[in-house]
Amino acid sequence: MAGRFLLAGAVLSAAVLAAPTLEERQNCASLWGQCGGQGWSGPTCCASDSTCQEQNPWYSQCLPGSTPPPPPPPPPPPPPGSTTTTGGDSTVTPPPSATYTGNPFQGVNQWANNFYRSEIVNLAVPSLTGAMATAAARVADVPTFQWIDRMDKIPLIDEALGEIREANQNGGNNAAIIVVYNLPDRDCAAAASNGEFALDDDGINKYRNYIDEIRAVTLKYSDIRIIYVIEPDSLANMVTNMDVPKCQGAAAAYRECTLYAIAQLDLPNVAMYLDAGHAGWLGWPANITPAATLFADLYRDAGRPRSVRGLALNVSNYNAWNATSPAPYTTPNPVYDERGYVNSFAPLLRERGFDAKFIVDQGRSGRQPTGQQEWGHWCNALGTGFGMRPTANTGHSDVDAFVWIKPGGECDGISDPNAPRYDHMCSSASSMQGAPQAGEWFQEYFVQLLQNANPAF
Secondary structure (H helix, E strand, O other): OHHHHOOOOOEOOOOOOOOOOHHHHOOOEOOOOEEEOOOOOOOOOEOOOEEEEEEEOOEEEEEEOOOOOOOOOOOOOOOOOOEEEEOOEEEEOOOOOOOOOOOOOOOOEEOOOHHHHHHHHHHHHHHOOHHHHHHHHHHOOOOOOEEEOOHHHHHHHHHHHHHHHHHHHOOOOEEEEEEEOOOOOOOOOOOOOOOOOOHHHOHHHHHHHHHHHHHHHHHHOOOOOEEEEEOOOOOOHHHHOOOOHHHHHHHHHHHHHHHHHHHHOOOOOEEEEEEOOOOOOOOOHHHHHHHHHHHHHHHHHOOOOOOEEEEEEOOOOOOOOOOOOOOHHHOOOOOOOHHHHHHHHHHHHHHOOOOOEEEEEOOOOOOOOOOOOOOOOOOOEOOOOOOOOOEOOOOOOOEEEEEOOOOOOEOOOOOOOOOOOOOHHHHOOOEOOOOOOOOOEOHHHHHHHHHOOOOOO
8 A cells, every 4th residue: 555655756767857957957946846747837857956756646846866666556456246157147246335324424434545645745744853753644644535626636536435445345434535626716705726617618517527527436436435525615605705706707607516516426325515614704693694595595406415414614714613712813703613603503504494414624723712813814824733633523413523624734825926826815914924826735834733733643
């Protein structure tokens, strides 16, 4: 399995990458800089004393020296089920379906995916020493949701599910945890995470194809329980940001595409949670009732499918589950933590016919209060730490699990005002500076999360 854990490691041969001349070196990426990956248009060579090494299909980085290539991964295991042959005819018993009743997190282990593991092993750990390096390596073992935010990342689902199948065949009982995140005109009220599909470029049909491909992989692994979070930062914008022209123009498409995703992924082995913001967004008194109406109406229009279990809260945010006292930046909202949000939101949803259960992201909520000066400062917030570990033992009848949805260390957005996809929130007084593009590895931020982790690693 080492070859799978170290997705990175392969150094391109000298025959393929001849050493650049001195003049060319001046235009190469610096040590630790990005030097390749799918969709990358920047420099593909590295400054002296470093080499371009693939970390995963979407990110290559200039690292000191060189690293030997990893051993090839073992061939994927055959699907479960038996095959018998009699007189030239084959009869295949199909694999069982990982169906469930009630809380889909009960009775299974959330899977710690190898994409995030490779980021930690190859990007976080090498620059750390001693106790910090040991602690960083432990983060890789924490189950963290895998984000499928581009068409070309869909093969990662197949890879992860194949690994889970192999582990389960060897006595494990693991479930996949995945984020579906690729709406056309995505992130309509911000700029840092704009996606690959645009409404004015056949975005709805492209999104349907994206969902169709995810469905095909999901059907292939009907023996594995798969838990999807559907489209962070989408429907919540329909409550609070309809004064933003891009959100006005995207509202109908967001609804249509979300309903399509629900319909296609409504399968026996699937549980879905729709993203519903956090206490500091939809938890305000003026927002929470319209939010309940929006989500209940969507659930009704989707046909009240069994697989839509409920809502995901605090995704990529920093709020405490149960704060001992309100943080200064939460005033005057009486709903100042995610427990209060659940307690206020759940009854309103039930009144409207949606008996929603919740999962709550606590991946970056370990330090309270954070260094945020305003609650809306969402980008690479200062003073944050890794939070409570994922568990289905929540002590709350409406909460299925505490989870890590945002992979800690992956950047929220770039802080350079002159860069593409810059959002002003990423250079606020609450934000760590020196940040790369959204989704790229931000080592300084990972170190902050690790140093402030509660409980510590």
